[in-house]
Amino acid sequence: MARPLSRRTLLRSAILAAAVPGAGAAVAPAASAATLPPPASWALQPFALKDVALGTGIFATKRKLMLDHARGYDVNRLLQVFRANAGLSTLGAVAPGGWEGLDGEANGNLRGHYTGHFLTMLAQAYASTGEQTFADRIATVVGALTDVRTALRTDPKMLAVTGKWGGALELVRGSHQYVDLPAGVLNGASAITLSVWVRPTHDANWQRVFDFGNNTTRYMYLASRNASGVPRFAITTGGAGGEQGLNGTAALPLNQWSHLAVTLSGTTGTLYVNGTAVATNTAMTLTPATLGTLTNNWLGRSNYSGDPLYAGCYDEFNVWSRVLTQAEITSLQSTEAKLSSPGLGNLASYYFQATTGGTFPDASGRGLTATLKRTWGGPSHPGFLAAYPETQFILLESMTGSDYTKVWAPYYTAHKILRGLLDAYTATDDARALDLASGMGDWMHSRLSVLSEATLQRMWGLFSSGEFGGIVEAIVDLHAFTGKAEHLALAKLFDLDSLIDACAANTDTLDGLHANQHIPIFTGLLRLYDATGETRYLTAAKNFWGMVVPHRMYGIGGTSTGEFWKARDSIAGTISATNAETCCAYNLLKLSRTLFFHEQTPAYMDYYERTLFNQVLGSKQDTADAEKPLVTYFIGLTPGHVRDYTPKQGTTCCEGTGMESATKYQDSVYFKAADGSALYVNLYSPSTLTWTEKGVTVTQTTSYPAEQGTTLTFGGSGASFGLRLRVPSWATAGFQVTVNGGAVSGTPVAGSYFTVSRAWKSGDVVRVTVPFRLRVEKALDDPSLQTLFYGPVNLVARNSSTSYLPFGLYANAALSGDLLPTLTPVSGKSLHYTLNGTEFAPFSEGTEDPTHAYFRRSEPKAVFGTVDSGVANPAKPDGTTLLDEVWAAAPFASKAALVARVRTVVDAWVAAGLLASADGVKVVSTADAASYVA
Structure with missing residues (x-):
C-alpha cells in the first residue's frame, strides 16, 4: 500500500510543480546579472554596500x-x-x-x-x-x-615533488591517500629486505611507512614514529601483544630525506637508518612466509583504523627476497637503486616518478602495479565541495x-x-x-x-x-x-518541524537549546516564506524573536550562556564568563533586519542599534593584526571580565562572523520603501548614500554617539519621498527635526519613526537632535542587578574587582530623570565618566581592561540634589525603594513638581508602615531644600 503523502511531501511536490514552467522547458535564472533581486514580499529593501559609503567615525576605524x-x-x-x-x-x-x-x-x-x-x-x-x-x-x-x-x-593523481633521486610522491596530510600494492608483493618470502626513502612532514606517532596485513592480528609494518617518536618495525600473528619488533634510537627529522631499511631472515631482524644499523633482534621467529598471502598491502596506511595516515614523501621503495649486506645497504645511500650494487628489488620496485596519474609501475619485472587510493573511496559525487x-x-x-x-x-x-x-x-x-x-x-x-x-x-x-x-x-x-x-x-x-510548529504556536521551548544552532534557522524560514508564501514560517520567526528579545537578552544585545539558552527571563541567574556568544549577536541582527523588511516594527531596529553599537563593536579589539581578526567568542559578563580576542587559537565561528560584521557595518543605515515612496534612516552613523533610482545623495555627518544627533545633507533635486527618521525607544524627550533651519511640525514618539515628506532639493539640510540621558536597565530576575546606558551606549565600569560593584545613582539626579549629573565626566575622553573613583567607558571600546557590564544598585540613604536627609532609603519586599518610586515619575516640570511627588510617595509609605512619620518629614524637607539640575 502506498504511504500517505506527508505535509512536506505535498508541499515539496507543489514547489517543484510551481517552479517548472513546463515539461522540458528551460528555467531562466531570476536575475541575469550577479544581483540578488529583493523578494516581492519585502515592504522595504536594503541598499547595496557600494551605495553606502562610511564616513569618519568608530565604524570606519x-x-x-x-x-x-x-x-x-x-x-x-x-x-x-x-x-x-x-x-x-x-x-x-x-x-x-x-x-x-x-x-x-x-x-x-x-x-x-x-x-x-x-x-x-x-x-x-x-x-x-x-x-x-x-x-x-x-x-x-x-x-x-x-x-x-x-x-x-x-581518482587521486600522484602529487610529484622533488625527490632524493628525481621525482617523488607526496602524500599530503589530510588527503586521506595511500598506496595500495598487489597482494603478492611479499611473495611468501622467508628472507626479505625492504628499503625506502622517506621525507616525513608531520610528527604524529604511528604513521605507517608500510603495513602489510589482514587486520589488527596478522601484519608486518614499519612506522616512521612509534609511541616514543622513533622508527619501529614489527611483525606479528597475534596482534599488538605478539609483536616481534625493532625500535630506532632517534626521531627522523621532518622535511628531510631519510633512508630506512629492514632485513629479516631466520631469527634475525635488523633496522637501518641512513645506512646505519640502529636495532637488531636475534629472537625473531616470524617472516613474510609465516604471514602468508595478505589482504592489505599498503604504503602510508595502517591496519589500525585509528592510526594517522603517513604524511610525507616517498622515493624508491624496493623489496628483495634476500637479506642485503651492510655494504649493499650502504651503497643505497649514495646511489639510486638501479645503479647500486644490489640493483632493483626483485619482489617489487617503485620509482614513483614514472607516472602523472594514480598508478605506479613495478620495475622489478613482476608487473605488480600499485595504485594511489583514498581511504574514503571516491571519486566524490557531482557537485561535492568540502x-x-x-x-x-x-x-x-x-x-x-x-x-x-x-x-x-x-x-x-x-x-x-x-x-x-x-x-x-x-x-x-x-x-x-x-x-x-x-x-x-x-x-x-x-x-x-x-x-x-x-x-x-x-x-x-x-x-x-x-x-x-x-x-x-x-x-x-x-x-x-x-x-x-x-x-x-x-x-x-x-525544516525542523518540532521547532517551527512550537514557535508558530508561540510556545516557548527554547530552554536548553543551543542558541546559535537555532537563531539562523529563522532567517532561513523568512526567506522560505518569501519563496513559498507559507505563513507559518513568518509567524514562527516573529514569535521566536519575541522569545529571545528581551526575555533572553543581556543589556549589550547578546544572548546565550555557554552557547545555550536557559530559562526565560533568567538574566542575573545566568551571568557567567561565557555569555553572549558573538555569533548569536550576528545572527540576531540579521534576523531583526529581515523581519523589518516584512513588518516595520521599530523594536527590530531598536534592537539592531543596541547590539551593533555595543556587543558587535565591542567584540572587535582595537588593535591591528595581520594574522588574527581579533574578535571575541564569548563576552563574559561576570565582574572584572577581560575579553579574549583570540579564542581557541582563532578561526572560530565567531571570528568568522566577526570578520563579516566588520565589513558590512553600513548595511542597515538606510532602507528604501519597495515602491520608492520613503527613505528610512535607521541608524545615525556618518555615511553617504547614493540612491541612484531617485538621483539623490544623502550625506550624514555626525560623530554619533559622541554627538547627540546628526545632520543629513541632500544632493540632487526633484525627488519626492518621505524621510523616515528613527526615534529610539530610549529618546523619551527632546527629539527634534529641522529642515534648512526651520522646525518640522509634529510630535516625535519614542520607539517610532518621524516622517518628513517633501520634494528634496540639492543643498537641503536636515538636522536631527536626539538628546541622551543616563538610565539603567534592570535584570528581569533581579532588579538590583543593573546595567548602565547613556543613549544607545552601554557604559561599563573598568575595575579589576571580581565582585559586583555597588553604585548609587540618585544622588544628583536631574529633574528630567537623567542620572548623568551623579557621574563626573573625564576630561578629553568622550563618553567616559567616573563614579566613586571607578571609570565608566563605552562597551564598544575593544580593550583588554577588566570590565563590569552589570553592577549592584545601592541607594542606602534618601539623598536629593547631593543633600543627604540622614534617613535610610526604605524598600518594599520586592526590592523597590522609596527613591525608585519617586523617580519613576520623572521627568518633572519643576522642582515643585518633584517635591510634590516626594510628598505623595512619603505619605503613602508612612501610611503603609514602611517609613516613620518623622523620617518622612526629613525626606520631604531635604527634597525641598536641595537644588537640582534641570
Whole structure:
C-alpha cells in the first residue's frame, strides 16, 4: 500500500510543480546579472554596500582594522585544507590552526568553514571599497576551489615533488591517500629486505611507512614514529601483544630525506637508518612466509583504523627476497637503486616518478602495479565541495547522538562555503563561483531528497552534529539565481518541524537549546516564506524573536550562556564568563533586519542599534593584526571580565562572523520603501548614500554617539519621498527635526519613526537632535542587578574587582530623570565618566581592561540634589525603594513638581508602615531644600 503523502511531501511536490514552467522547458535564472533581486514580499529593501559609503567615525576605524587583515592574510593558508583533502599541492601553506586544520579541536572536523567566512568578508570589502586587491583574492579562492572540486571528482593523481633521486610522491596530510600494492608483493618470502626513502612532514606517532596485513592480528609494518617518536618495525600473528619488533634510537627529522631499511631472515631482524644499523633482534621467529598471502598491502596506511595516515614523501621503495649486506645497504645511500650494487628489488620496485596519474609501475619485472587510493573511496559525487570527505555527511545520516570528534556540523560548514561563494558571485560576477554554489545545491539535494522525513528530523535535531546554520537562507538565495526547482525543494528539506510548529504556536521551548544552532534557522524560514508564501514560517520567526528579545537578552544585545539558552527571563541567574556568544549577536541582527523588511516594527531596529553599537563593536579589539581578526567568542559578563580576542587559537565561528560584521557595518543605515515612496534612516552613523533610482545623495555627518544627533545633507533635486527618521525607544524627550533651519511640525514618539515628506532639493539640510540621558536597565530576575546606558551606549565600569560593584545613582539626579549629573565626566575622553573613583567607558571600546557590564544598585540613604536627609532609603519586599518610586515619575516640570511627588510617595509609605512619620518629614524637607539640575 502506498504511504500517505506527508505535509512536506505535498508541499515539496507543489514547489517543484510551481517552479517548472513546463515539461522540458528551460528555467531562466531570476536575475541575469550577479544581483540578488529583493523578494516581492519585502515592504522595504536594503541598499547595496557600494551605495553606502562610511564616513569618519568608530565604524570606519574598526572596519579599517579588518580590511587590513583581509589584505594581509595569506589566502593560501585558508585553501590548504581544501587542497589537502583533494590531494593537491598545498603550495607550502600552513593551515590557520584552531578549528581549521587537523590539529585543532575535534581533529579539525569543522575545517573549511572559515574559508567561507573569509570569502564573504572579501566580497563585502570589495563591494564597499572597489579595491581590486579584494577582487583578486576572491578570484584566487574561487579558482582554487574550482580545481579542488575537479580533483575530488576524479581518482587521486600522484602529487610529484622533488625527490632524493628525481621525482617523488607526496602524500599530503589530510588527503586521506595511500598506496595500495598487489597482494603478492611479499611473495611468501622467508628472507626479505625492504628499503625506502622517506621525507616525513608531520610528527604524529604511528604513521605507517608500510603495513602489510589482514587486520589488527596478522601484519608486518614499519612506522616512521612509534609511541616514543622513533622508527619501529614489527611483525606479528597475534596482534599488538605478539609483536616481534625493532625500535630506532632517534626521531627522523621532518622535511628531510631519510633512508630506512629492514632485513629479516631466520631469527634475525635488523633496522637501518641512513645506512646505519640502529636495532637488531636475534629472537625473531616470524617472516613474510609465516604471514602468508595478505589482504592489505599498503604504503602510508595502517591496519589500525585509528592510526594517522603517513604524511610525507616517498622515493624508491624496493623489496628483495634476500637479506642485503651492510655494504649493499650502504651503497643505497649514495646511489639510486638501479645503479647500486644490489640493483632493483626483485619482489617489487617503485620509482614513483614514472607516472602523472594514480598508478605506479613495478620495475622489478613482476608487473605488480600499485595504485594511489583514498581511504574514503571516491571519486566524490557531482557537485561535492568540502575540506573533508563526504564521510561526515554520510555518517550523520545514521547518527542517533552527537559526537563532534567524528561529525561536527557538516551542513553548517557547507553553509559557510555556499554563502561565501554566493557573496563572491554577487561581488565580482565570477560565474565559477555560482557554478560551484549551484553544484553544492545539486549535490545536497541528491543526498537529502532520498532520506525519509524521520531521518531528516532526527538529523536536524542533533546538537552540534546536525547544526546547519543559515543554510536555508543561502539556498533560497541560490534558487533566486539559478531558478532550479531542486534548489527550492532542497531548502524545505531542512525544516525542523518540532521547532517551527512550537514557535508558530508561540510556545516557548527554547530552554536548553543551543542558541546559535537555532537563531539562523529563522532567517532561513523568512526567506522560505518569501519563496513559498507559507505563513507559518513568518509567524514562527516573529514569535521566536519575541522569545529571545528581551526575555533572553543581556543589556549589550547578546544572548546565550555557554552557547545555550536557559530559562526565560533568567538574566542575573545566568551571568557567567561565557555569555553572549558573538555569533548569536550576528545572527540576531540579521534576523531583526529581515523581519523589518516584512513588518516595520521599530523594536527590530531598536534592537539592531543596541547590539551593533555595543556587543558587535565591542567584540572587535582595537588593535591591528595581520594574522588574527581579533574578535571575541564569548563576552563574559561576570565582574572584572577581560575579553579574549583570540579564542581557541582563532578561526572560530565567531571570528568568522566577526570578520563579516566588520565589513558590512553600513548595511542597515538606510532602507528604501519597495515602491520608492520613503527613505528610512535607521541608524545615525556618518555615511553617504547614493540612491541612484531617485538621483539623490544623502550625506550624514555626525560623530554619533559622541554627538547627540546628526545632520543629513541632500544632493540632487526633484525627488519626492518621505524621510523616515528613527526615534529610539530610549529618546523619551527632546527629539527634534529641522529642515534648512526651520522646525518640522509634529510630535516625535519614542520607539517610532518621524516622517518628513517633501520634494528634496540639492543643498537641503536636515538636522536631527536626539538628546541622551543616563538610565539603567534592570535584570528581569533581579532588579538590583543593573546595567548602565547613556543613549544607545552601554557604559561599563573598568575595575579589576571580581565582585559586583555597588553604585548609587540618585544622588544628583536631574529633574528630567537623567542620572548623568551623579557621574563626573573625564576630561578629553568622550563618553567616559567616573563614579566613586571607578571609570565608566563605552562597551564598544575593544580593550583588554577588566570590565563590569552589570553592577549592584545601592541607594542606602534618601539623598536629593547631593543633600543627604540622614534617613535610610526604605524598600518594599520586592526590592523597590522609596527613591525608585519617586523617580519613576520623572521627568518633572519643576522642582515643585518633584517635591510634590516626594510628598505623595512619603505619605503613602508612612501610611503603609514602611517609613516613620518623622523620617518622612526629613525626606520631604531635604527634597525641598536641595537644588537640582534641570
